[in-house]
Amino acid sequence: MSVAGSLSTGTPRSRDRVHGARRLTVVLALLLIVVSVVSLSSGATGTAIWPALKALATGQDLSALDRIVLVDIRLPRLIMGLAVGASLAVSGALMQGLFRNPLADPGIVGVSAGAGLGAILAIVLGGLLPLALRDLFGSYLISLAAFFGGWISTILLYKVATHGGRTSVATMLLAGIALAALVGALSGVLVYMADDTQLRDLTFWGLGSLAGATWTKVAAAGPIILVALLLAPALARGLNGLALGEATAMHLGISVQRTKRAAILIVAAATGAAVAVSGGIGFVGIVVPHLLRLATGPDHRTLLPNAALLGATLLIAADMISRSIVAPAELPIGIVTAVLGAPVFLAILLKRRNTLGL
Amino acid sequence: MRRFILSASLSAVLAAPALATDAQDRVVTIGGDITEIVYALGQQDRLVARDTTSNFPADVLDLPDIGYARALSPEGVLSIRPDLIIASDNSGPPETIEVLQEAGVTFVPVPEIYTPEGIAQKIAIVGDALGQGEAAQALADKVTAQLQAAMKPVDEHSPGVLFIISAAGGRITAGGAGSSADAIIAMAGGRNVMTSIQGYKQVSDEAVAAANPDVILMMDRVGDHGLTDDALFAMPAIASTNAAKTRSVVRMDGMLMLGFGPRVADAVTSLGAALHE
Numbered sequence: 109m110s111v112a113g114s115l116s117t118g119t120p121r122s123r124d125r126v127h128g129a130r131r132l133t134v135v136l137a138l139l140l141i142v143v144s145v146v147s148l149s150s151g152a153t154g155t156a157i158w159p160a161l162k163a164l165a166t167g168q169d170l171s172a173l174d175r176i177v178l179v180d181i182r183l184p185r186l187i188m189g190l191a192v193g194a195s196l197a198v199s200g201a202l203m204q205g206l207f208r209n210p211l212a213d214p215g216i217v218g219v220s221a222g223a224g225l226g227a228i229l230a231i232v233l234g235g236l237l238p239l240a241l242r243d244l245f246g247s248y249l250i251s252l253a254a255f256f257g258g259w260i261s262t263i264l265l266y267k268v269a270t271h272g273g274r275t276s277v278a279t280m281l282l283a284g285i286a287l288a289a290l291v292g293a294l295s296g297v298l299v300y301m302a303d304d305t306q307l308r309d310l311t312f313w314g315l316g317s318l319a320g321a322t323w324t325k326v327a328a329a330g331p332i333i334l335v336a337l338l339l340a341p342a343l344a345r346g347l348n349g350l351a352l353g354e355a356t357a358m359h360l361g362i363s364v365q366r367t368k369r370a371a372i373l374i375v376a377a378a379t380g381a382a383v384a385v386s387g388g389i390g391f392v393g394i395v396v397p398h399l400l401r402l403a404t405g406p407d408h409r410t411l412l413p414n415a416a417l418l419g420a421t422l423l424i425a426a427d428m429i430s431r432s433i434v435a436p437a438e439l440p441i442g443i444v445t446a447v448l449g450a451p452v453f454l455a456i457l458l459k460r461r462n463t464l465g466l
Numbered sequence: 467m468r469r470f471i472l473s474a475s476l477s478a479v480l481a482a483p484a485l486a487t488d489a490q491d492r493v494v495t496i497g498g499d500i501t502e503i504v505y506a507l508g509q510q511d512r513l514v515a516r517d518t519t520s521n522f523p524a525d526v527l528d529l530p531d532i533g534y535a536r537a538l539s540p541e542g543v544l545s546i547r548p549d550l551i552i553a554s555d556n557s558g559p560p561e562t563i564e565v566l567q568e569a570g571v572t573f574v575p576v577p578e579i580y581t582p583e584g585i586a587q588k589i590a591i592v593g594d595a596l597g598q599g600e601a602a603q604a605l606a607d608k609v610t611a612q613l614q615a616a617m618k619p620v621d622e623h624s625p626g627v628l629f630i631i632s633a634a635g636g637r638i639t640a641g642g643a644g645s646s647a648d649a650i651i652a653m654a655g656g657r658n659v660m661t662s663i664q665g666y667k668q669v670s671d672e673a674v675a676a677a678n679p680d681v682i683l684m685m686d687r688v689g690d691h692g693l694t695d696d697a698l699f700a701m702p703a704i705a706s707t708n709a710a711k712t713r714s715v716v717r718m719d720g721m722l723m724l725g726f727g728p729r730v731a732d733a734v735t736s737l738g739a740a741l742h743e
Contacts, residue, residue, distance in 0.1 A: 151541045151545070152539070152541045152542045152544075152545035153541055153544055153545040154545070172569070172570065173544060173547065173569065176544070176565070176568065176569045177541055177544060180565060180568065180569075181540050181541045181544075181565060182541070300667070300668070303664070303665040303666070304645075304665055304666045305536065305556055308534075308536055309536060309558075312534075312536065312537045317537070319537070319538075319539045319540070319559065319561075319562065320559050320561040320562070321561075322561050322564070322565070325561075431539055431541065431542065434533070435542055435545065436515065436530055436531075436532045436533070436539070436541075436542035436543065436545050436546060437518070437531055437532050437533025437534070437538075437539065437542055438533060438537075438539040438542055440537070
């Protein structure tokens, strides 16, 4: 098995796979650059990036509209798309590795549910906050609430699942399902209390969008996601070991407990921040790692960076579709990722239903 | 009076080219009621885009649609290159509104208040934004006068009305106190039977049966996905009510009934006639 290969010197087959995965990394990086440039130069206003770059290079001033569209709308949106796409895909890969379950994604440990509850609370009850507080947070109240909701639910789950210094992944999985049910019920109560306009906000929030991208949001969520993404590759060896079972991993000299704790914290931070700025964007976290595992195998050393690249590319591409298909209006991006992602996911399931043991 | 209004709006129309040099020729409206006011002021030639809820008069459908009022895309709106956006005050998201304001677009929020004064105020704000203060005053006076004439008093003999915004899956979502439906029912001389809830909420079958409405009021959806009368009156919640016994259901165009624009008097007149026939 190639996971074992990646831990020792490796069979020819696993070396081929590692080689193939590295080549894929280069291809994905180039693809990401191309998609980013296309994304920056396309949109409803039709402002292209080349005239803008030329204007900058020749010292000419950009028109006010072009400057706002490029600098204040498309650039923060691109960066947020990069960060959120990478964060969702890497979180999915980490969760699937941690739970040794191909169906895991941040939704399953209740991070997304907790973040969603935070957002719903802010939408429905935000009006009850003292005006001074509301002014302080302004339009970022929903994002902040989502972030803290994700964090608090993760910490709760971690405490429930940790007993005598050991974290039981199975307990966490079950507690996550219970928490998601509880959060679902509380959300239901709030949805019932919500008025017509708040309900529409809830619906749109649940579908996800990068339309609210601003430099403030990039500055708030970007560093958290960046740190989480930079730390993730350090867990690759531990997760590869875990794939062989906890006992084997421990015999290989892997600190199982530390790997689990770090993976959970990274997922909570990355998913919390991503959900906070973009709402609910489905299927990236679950589909991207699967595609990559099918293409180049389950070695986390290449899976994690490739997931970051492919997740970012797919989300930016989906965002381009969401804002061009009905321009000058735009579709919530969650609709696009689900429409693209669900058939791919079904195809994977059909192709692999025998090997998945389902 | 009518001659005065006519001359006032005529002079406003004639004055428009002079005002148009104020670089506010590219107007976007967000909210069907606001769009209707722009048409009523004869300023529709300045409109370059509209939102999804702006569907009257039919001409407006030729303009590009910038999407749903609470989920606007900043670049989508800017691509229209508007000078002036007149928007219902719950347009959003706030980030989009911020970017638009930074982009140097004049953004005029219009509050939604479901009273005769609220409608007059709405017309005045739209008129001021378009530099059509006098014409707007005349329009507001006209609408207010028509509305006062159309409104009927409410007392204990008024018919009890249940407004159903949705009966999807056999579950009734009704218009409660403070909703736009509540306001139009009262203006038309009806008694809203669902004032125990606030806004639009799902209500239990028992609550509907206990409220015992005399008339069911619904929106007349285009390409009617709505219920047939038979299906409506067969619903357990409704079967026992007076409305089912007399088979009383009123269906009206949603934008006309709940828009609270310049056509509000028409809505009140036809609803009042339907309720008191």
